[in-house]
Amino acid sequence: MKQFLLIFFITLTINLYATDKVDVLIIGGGASGTTAGIQAARLGASTLIVEEYDWLGGMLTSAGVSAVDGNYKLQGGLWGEFRNKLIEHYGSNKILASGWVSNTLFEPSVGAKIWMEMAGKEKNLSVWLKTSLVSIKKNNTGWEVVVNKQGKQQTIRTKIVIDGTELGDVAKRCGVAYDIGMDSRTVSREDIAPERANNIIQDLTYVAVLKDYGRDVTISKPEGYNPSIFYCTCKTPECKSPKEKQRVWDCKQMMEYGKLPNNKYMINWPIEGNDYYLNVIEMTPDQRKEALKKAKNFTLCYLYYLQTALGFNTLGLADDEFPTTDKLPFIPYYRESRRIQGKVRLTVNHLAKPYDQPEKLYRTGIAVGDYPVDHHHGRYLGTESLPDLHFYPVPSYSLPLGVMIPEKVEGLIVAEKSISVSNLVNGTTRLQPVVMQIGQAAGILAGLAIQQHCNPSAVSVRDVQNQILKAKGYLQPFLDLPIDDQHFKSLQRIGSTGILKGVGKNVGWENQTWFYGDSLVKTKEFAEGLTAFNKALRPEFTGENATINQAINQVYSLGKILKSTKLRNINEKAFKTTVQKDWESKFGFIKFNPDRYITRLELAILLDYYADPFNLQKVDLKGRFIN
Numbered sequence: 143m144k145q146f147l148l149i150f151f152i153t154l155t156i157n158l159y160a161t162d163k164v165d166v167l168i169i170g171g172g173a174s175g176t177t178a179g180i181q182a183a184r185l186g187a188s189t190l191i192v193e194e195y196d197w198l199g200g201m202l203t204s205a206g207v208s209a210v211d212g213n214y215k216l217q218g219g220l221w222g223e224f225r226n227k228l229i230e231h232y233g234s235n236k237i238l239a240s241g242w243v244s245n246t247l248f249e250p251s252v253g254a255k256i257w258m259e260m261a262g263k264e265k266n267l268s269v270w271l272k273t274s275l276v277s278i279k280k281n282n283t284g285w286e287v288v289v290n291k292q293g294k295q296q297t298i299r300t301k302i303v304i305d306g307t308e309l310g311d312v313a314k315r316c317g318v319a320y321d322i323g324m325d326s327r328t329v330s331r332e333d334i335a336p337e338r339a340n341n342i343i344q345d346l347t348y349v350a351v352l353k354d355y356g357r358d359v360t361i362s363k364p365e366g367y368n369p370s371i372f373y374c375t376c377k378t379p380e381c382k383s384p385k386e387k388q389r390v391w392d393c394k395q396m397m398e399y400g401k402l403p404n405n406k407y408m409i410n411w412p413i414e415g416n417d418y419y420l421n422v423i424e425m426t427p428d429q430r431k432e433a434l435k436k437a438k439n440f441t442l443c444y445l446y447y448l449q450t451a452l453g454f455n456t457l458g459l460a461d462d463e464f465p466t467t468d469k470l471p472f473i474p475y476y477r478e479s480r481r482i483q484g485k486v487r488l489t490v491n492h493l494a495k496p497y498d499q500p501e502k503l504y505r506t507g508i509a510v511g512d513y514p515v516d517h518h519h520g521r522y523l524g525t526e527s528l529p530d531l532h533f534y535p536v537p538s539y540s541l542p543l544g545v546m547i548p549e550k551v552e553g554l555i556v557a558e559k560s561i562s563v564s565n566l567v568n569g570t571t572r573l574q575p576v577v578m579q580i581g582q583a584a585g586i587l588a589g590l591a592i593q594q595h596c597n598p599s600a601v602s603v604r605d606v607q608n609q610i611l612k613a614k615g616y617l618q619p620f621l622d623l624p625i626d627d628q629h630f631k632s633l634q635r636i637g638s639t640g641i642l643k644g645v646g647k648n649v650g651w652e653n654q655t656w657f658y659g660d661s662l663v664k665t666k667e668f669a670e671g672l673t674a675f676n677k678a679l680r681p682e683f684t685g686e687n688a689t690i691n692q693a694i695n696q697v698y699s700l701g702k703i704l705k706s707t708k709l710r711n712i713n714e715k716a717f718k719t720t721v722q723k724d725w726e727s728k729f730g731f732i733k734f735n736p737d738r739y740i741t742r743l744e745l746a747i748l749l750d751y752y753a754d755p756f757n758l759q760k761v762d763l764k765g766r767f768i769n
Contacts, residue, residue: 168192176199176200195272196472200558204472228246237403250464284300285303306581321480325565342519344477347518348438376396417520420437483549494536509615559572579615582615665688668681668688668696698717
């Protein structure tokens with residue numbers, strides 16, 4: 143008996159205080175945490191994702207926001223991989239375009255299944271669901287983290303932690319400085335920011351996923367129901383004074399907004415719908431749970447309005463989506479969280495005019511986005527006093543590496559929506575494809591730090607970017623070439639040096655950036671790009687446009703300065719012969735004629751292949767060249 147009790151006690155002790163050791167620990171299996179885990183594992187790091195709820199995918203799945211906004215033409219990396227899995231599941235690209243708000247709509251349960259399947263294929267990745275953070279502290283070798291894994295405390299020792307939580311909770315526990323709410327114009331230097339800072343954040347939404355039952359499934363009237371606050375959610379006789387006169391839709395069309403495959407409907411309607419103002423960021427978990435009951439009830443009130451006032455009484459909460467008692471998502475859609483103070487901070491100015499800023503952050507790009515600056519403040523009492531941020535136009539943009547690295551805390555990478563951006567920029571970087579890319583870049587940064595036995599802040603920007611390109615991701619948001627084009631990487635690399643720059647523009651709802659590869663190279667732009675890149679260059683041109691021969695001369699000069707291996711032990715005359723030989727056979731260009739004007743694409747490929755300025759001239763996190 144004593145022996146049995148001793149064995150029982152030892153077993154209990156091991157279960158209560160078991161210790162696991164991994165290279166990379168990701169706390170929060172949301173949109174970024176999941177991609178971070180998959181990518182870190184692919185780089186060979188032993189990786190663990192701990193997630194509080196039952197699913198991976200965060201806002202894409204657990205929050206029910208299964209209509210992807212933006213990056214339809216920039217489908218790189220794991221975002222593109224996830225989308226292809228959706229097409230494979232549903233059978234066609236067309237089925238994903240079931241609603242008019244997005245080209246990619248899917249059932250949250252399907253998204254959750256796909257993420258678990260993708261994660262399950264990675265031999266270096268483990269996933270602990272229903273696991274919450276208890277404590278985290280730094281030690282001499284990394285981090286010691288205690289979690290509650292389905293009722294049992296477990297200790298994890300890890301070298302690198304990635305904060306993939308919805309609200310930046312890990313960053314706070316680790317002592318990272320952060321901001322909440324709107325920045326002061328004098329601090330962010332953004333013309334459209336408010337004059338004074340405040341703690342106002344965007345509305346959150348408790349999404350509802352409905353399905354058509356073909357019979358009346360009207361719910362009981364929720365507590366505090368007031369139909370008048372929904373009158374202008376669409377065109378109704380009661381709608382007299384809409385908050386947004388230009389955006390009052392037909393009611394049937396409004397419902398088609400988030401229509402999902404299999405006759406389901408995602409209810410995440412921002413126009414006097416189920417958006418709800420609530421700031422829970424600094425609350426305790428218990429306080430949040432209590433406060434969020436109000437947001438849930440608000441969505442139920444909206445559902446009751448749809449069923450009774452608008453006549454959609456056959457639509458009810460889907461019973462085959464979320465395995466929750468109330469059939470609502472596990473979590474609300476948080477549009478805004480803490481924003482860390484990182485090695486760099488990305489502002490609207492960097493997005494609008496990336497090449498004109500003191501910090502050349504575009505050179506450090508690790509993700510791209512094309513969605514406008516979109517802020518939801520419709521349910522905030524006093525919204526009329528806030529800046530009008532409805533779809534403030536910016537070009538498509540690059541997100542710099544330094545936004546994920548805290549200014550002072552080493553060994554921690556911050557992902558999801560808690561990166562170092564201004565409040566205004568958060569209105570576009572919060573979108574799902576960008577957040578998925580942020581996670582993938584975080585996984586690459588962590589994986590490389592493990593390989594190189596260093597802190598994430600010491601990993602070369604170019605090393606991270608090369609891995610992103612290897613994973614079929616974007617550094618620059620150029621629309622010229624598809625990701626599988628043989629010259630795609632050359633454009634991405636040369637665009638990241640600034641020798642040749644992209645051109646951003648707004649076309650209707652679309653934000654775009656083009657390299658204009660078929661355009662001729664202007665000698666003035668080429669000379670300025672070369673000089674800015676390396677002051678030792680003294681380019682001299684005649685004429686408005688550069689010829690192939692002039693370009694070859696400049697590529698040779700640059701390659702020699704950078705000590706390119708392809709130009710070692712070769713003189714200028716021999717180099718011209720080499721280029722002529724490679725022109726058609728290697729690069730697929732039209733017939734070689736040294737006197738012809740060269741295109742921007744042709745020049746980019748010559749620069750990239752022979753001079754290799756991307757790899758031979760390193761940059762720091764602020765985009766400055768490292769001598």
